[in-house]
Amino acid sequence: MKNKRIKGTVECENCRFFALCAPISICDKDYEPVVDALHRYKKVARGEKVCRQSRSIRSIYTVCKGVFKATVTDPHGDERVVGFYLPGSSIGLESLDSANSSVDVEALGPALVCEMSVARLNELRKQFPMLQINLSRLLMQELRHYQDVVIALLGSRSAEEGLAAFLVYVSTRMRDAGFSADHFDLPITYADIANFLGLTRETITRLMTKMKKQNVVTYRGRKLGIIDRKALTALATPATEDANAEIATV
Amino acid sequence: MKNKRIKGTVECENCRFFALCAPISICDKDYEPVVDALHRYKKVARGEKVCRQSRSIRSIYTVCKGVFKATVTDPHGDERVVGFYLPGSSIGLESLDSANSSVDVEALGPALVCEMSVARLNELRKQFPMLQINLSRLLMQELRHYQDVVIALLGSRSAEEGLAAFLVYVSTRMRDAGFSADHFDLPITYADIANFLGLTRETITRLMTKMKKQNVVTYRGRKLGIIDRKALTALATPATEDANAEIATV
DNA sequence: CGTCGGATTGAAGGCTTTCAAGCAGGGTGG
DNA sequence: CCACCCTGCTTGAAAGCCTTCAATCCGACG
Numbered sequence: 001m002k003n004k005r006i007k008g009t010v011e012c013e014n015c016r017f018f019a020l021c022a023p024i025s026i027c028d029k030d031y032e033p034v035v036d037a038l039h040r041y042k043k044v045a046r047g048e049k050v051c052r053q054s055r056s057i058r059s060i061y062t063v064c065k066g067v068f069k070a071t072v073t074d075p076h077g078d079e080r081v082v083g084f085y086l087p088g089s090s091i092g093l094e095s096l097d098s099a100n101s102s103v104d105v106e107a108l109g110p111a112l113v114c115e116m117s118v119a120r121l122n123e124l125r126k127q128f129p130m131l132q133i134n135l136s137r138l139l140m141q142e143l144r145h146y147q148d149v150v151i152a153l154l155g156s157r158s159a160e161e162g163l164a165a166f167l168v169y170v171s172t173r174m175r176d177a178g179f180s181a182d183h184f185d186l187p188i189t190y191a192d193i194a195n196f197l198g199l200t201r202e203t204i205t206r207l208m209t210k211m212k213k214q215n216v217v218t219y220r221g222r223k224l225g226i227i228d229r230k231a232l233t234a235l236a237t238p239a240t241e242d243a244n245a246e247i248a249t250v
Numbered sequence: 251m252k253n254k255r256i257k258g259t260v261e262c263e264n265c266r267f268f269a270l271c272a273p274i275s276i277c278d279k280d281y282e283p284v285v286d287a288l289h290r291y292k293k294v295a296r297g298e299k300v301c302r303q304s305r306s307i308r309s310i311y312t313v314c315k316g317v318f319k320a321t322v323t324d325p326h327g328d329e330r331v332v333g334f335y336l337p338g339s340s341i342g343l344e345s346l347d348s349a350n351s352s353v354d355v356e357a358l359g360p361a362l363v364c365e366m367s368v369a370r371l372n373e374l375r376k377q378f379p380m381l382q383i384n385l386s387r388l389l390m391q392e393l394r395h396y397q398d399v400v401i402a403l404l405g406s407r408s409a410e411e412g413l414a415a416f417l418v419y420v421s422t423r424m425r426d427a428g429f430s431a432d433h434f435d436l437p438i439t440y441a442d443i444a445n446f447l448g449l450t451r452e453t454i455t456r457l458m459t460k461m462k463k464q465n466v467v468t469y470r471g472r473k474l475g476i477i478d479r480k481a482l483t484a485l486a487t488p489a490t491e492d493a494n495a496e497i498a499t500v
Numbered sequence: 501c502g503t504c505g506g507a508t509t510g511a512a513g514g515c516t517t518t519c520a521a522g523c524a525g526g527g528t529g530g
Numbered sequence: 531c532c533a534c535c536c537t538g539c540t541t542g543a544a545a546g547c548c549t550t551c552a553a554t555c556c557g558a559c560g
Contacts, residue, residue: 072401074487082401094393096386102397125386132382136346136375139389143344146396147352151322151332154404155448157549159516189538198405200517205540221525237324407517409548439506450549455508471557501560508555516547523540530533 006041009064009087009112014178016090016141017062017114019134020121037120044111051092051101059115060092066111067187069196070103081196083149084188086170088177093142096122109187153197157238162197163207164235167217171226186224211235256291259314259337259362264428266340266391267312267364269384270371287370294361301342301351309365310342316361317437319446320353331446333399334438336420338427343392346372359437403447407488412447413457414485417467421476436474461485 012018021038041064044050051057053072063085070083082103085091095101096118125132152169156162175181190204197204211217216232218225226232262268271288291314294300301307303322318335332353335341345351346368375382402419406412425431440454447454461467466482468475476482 076487078488080401080405080488082404083397094390094397097390099390099394102394102401126383129379129382132379132386133376136382136386136389139386139393140344140347140349143389143393143396144349144352146393146400147333147344150396150399150404151330151352154332154400155330155446157448191538196405198407201539202518202541203516206516209540237326238328441506451507452509452550453548456548459508503558503560505558506556509553511552512550514547514549516545518545519543521541524538525536526538527536528534530531 006065006112009041010062011178014088014176015062015064015114016088016138017116019138020116020131021114037117037124039115041112042115044107044113046107046109046111049104049106050113051095051103051105053102053104054100056098057092057095057101057118059117060090060096060121061113061115062090063087064112064114067108067185068105068111069108069188069192070105072103079195081192084170084196086173086177087179088173089145090138090142092118093139108189108192152236156197159197159199159203160207160210160235161238162199163193163204164211164232166193166197167224167226168233168236170224171229182226182229184224185222186219187222256315256362259291260312261428264338264426265312265314265364266338266388267366269388270366270381271364287367287374289365291362292365294357294363296357296359296361299354299356300363301345301353301355303352303354304350306348307342307345307351307368309367310340310346310371311363311365312340313337314362314364317358317435318355318361319358319438319442320355322353329445331442334420334442334446336423336427337429338423339395340388340392342368343389358439358442402486406447409447409449409453410457410460410485411488412449413443413454414461414482416443416447417474417476418483418486420474421479432476432479434474435472436469437472 012021015021039059044066050059050061050068065087067087068085068089068091069081070085071079071081073079085105091105091113092101098118121131121135125135149169152165153162156165170186171181171184174184190201190208193199194201194204208217208219211232212219214228214231216226216228216235218227262271265271289309294316300309300311300318313335315337317337318339318341319331320333320335321329321331323329335355341355341363342351348368371381371385375385399419402415403412406415420436421431421434424434440451440458443449444451444454458467458469461482462469464478464481466476466478466485468477
């Protein structure tokens with residue numbers, strides 16, 4: 001594994017694939033074949049799809065740089081955004097057992113990924129127990145991640161709560177990927193955020209404007225800044241208004 | 251593994267743990283130790299919790315009979331329902347890597363589970379490659395299941411869409427567990443459904459009443475019947491002129 | 501038979517959407 | 531350099547959906 005890291009990308013230590021790639025660097029000899037299975041820093045153009053709904057996938061990916069969105073197309077032909085892949089996320093793990101992809105995954109801007117062949121990985125993990133064990137660990141992490149998404153974003157009572165929870169969630173993911181938790185690129189359109197959260201562009205605009213006026217966040221040129229994290233997390237949980245009164249009455 | 255199946259429970263073939271339990275019956279000799287790790291048909295009383303928020307878990311479970319809910323308690327002390335475990339579901343897989351549970355998991359009524367010791371499983375899967383591989387497969391299925399939840403339930407534009415999607419989702423899970431997809435027990439209170447979906451009891455009541463009047467579903471004594479599946483799935487996707495007209499004509 | 505948790509129904513108010521119009525800013529070609 | 535365009539963002543007003551609050555009903559269970 002050559003050290004050819006590119007500026008602005010995720011450190012390998014913060015990458016979800018590290019558990020799969022690590023054996024290579026630790027023990028180059030034994031794991032030489034793994035190198036063949038891995039295509040590092042592959043470029044993906046804006047709008048390009050790395051996997052498609054109802055198709056089997058040939059490779060799984062990890063996002064080094066950029067953001068992807070997962071979408072499904074409903075019977076009416078409308079696109080529904082069902083998830084985002086931020087730097088450090090892995091794509092396609094749920095299809096490793098040769099099932100078809102449930103979603104389209106598309107780059108929202110120029111992106112870099114590390115690509116791993118599903119066929120090669122499936123061969124290799126039979127040969128190398130450590131790879132198999134690390135894959136299991138990766139799957140558990142991914143499972144936990146999905147659970148976190150559901151906990152954070154499903155069942156929000158108001159639009160403001162949903163959006164705040166979304167921003168907190170993105171911030172957490174960016175921190176986990178080794179970036180600043182308070183200032184980062186958010187190359188996602190309001191339309192996509194709204195679609196994902198079940199809201200409208202206009203509502204996102206109004207709420208962001210409100211949050212900016214209240215000095216909770218800044219947002220210019222696709223760059224998000226979290227000014228008042230405490231306030232943002234407060235917005236992300238219900239019954240914030242009553243919190244003070246509640247304490248007073250107790 | 252004695253064949254002591256109990257009426258109304260999930261068939262082993264439809265259980266998520268089958269990939270772990272199967273080796274036992276296939277090859278009793280080699281996998282004898284696994285039997286110790288497994289406690290079949292353990293009773294869980296209504297309100298009893300099989301895992302708790304911020305605590306490590308000792309066992310993972312699969313639901314043979316009954317329904318569980320997963321909840322988190324927010325800073326204000328309010329309970330938020332973040333998921334349901336229907337028959338055939340597995341509980342706790344995301345905490346296998348000795349991480350703490352993110353949620354409380356509580357039985358909504360008298361239930362039966364198969365319990366597997368985490369410590370024993372972690373020992374055994376190092377010894378038995380087949381167990382390790384099957385565990386990976388189980389994790390992938392679980393991952394896909396979480397993805398399905400997000401796709402089905404996150405980002406619904408209206409309350410009706412959300413509830414219809416929820417019912418379709420439950421129906422699908424019941425079918426997968428080997429029960430009827432159109433008539434099944436739904437021992438979940440409106441309050442819990444509402445909490446999960448980010449709605450209110452009253453809204454669930456009104457929507458269910460409406461759906462009953464339109465002969466889409468029946469619901470009495472905690473038993474749900476799906477009368478018009480086509481209409482229900484239509485309600486579960488964003489409203490269009492066609493969909494509305496279709497329902498209106500009933 | 502009374503109690504209690506859960507479900508139902510109505511009225512009023514608020515939040516979000518819908519519809520419509522205008523703005524901003526980056527890229528392109530002249 | 532500027533006009534132009536296109537995408538995405540902003541803002542306002544009206545309509546509609548969902549919540550809130552409050553009262554009542556129902557059924558299970560001791």
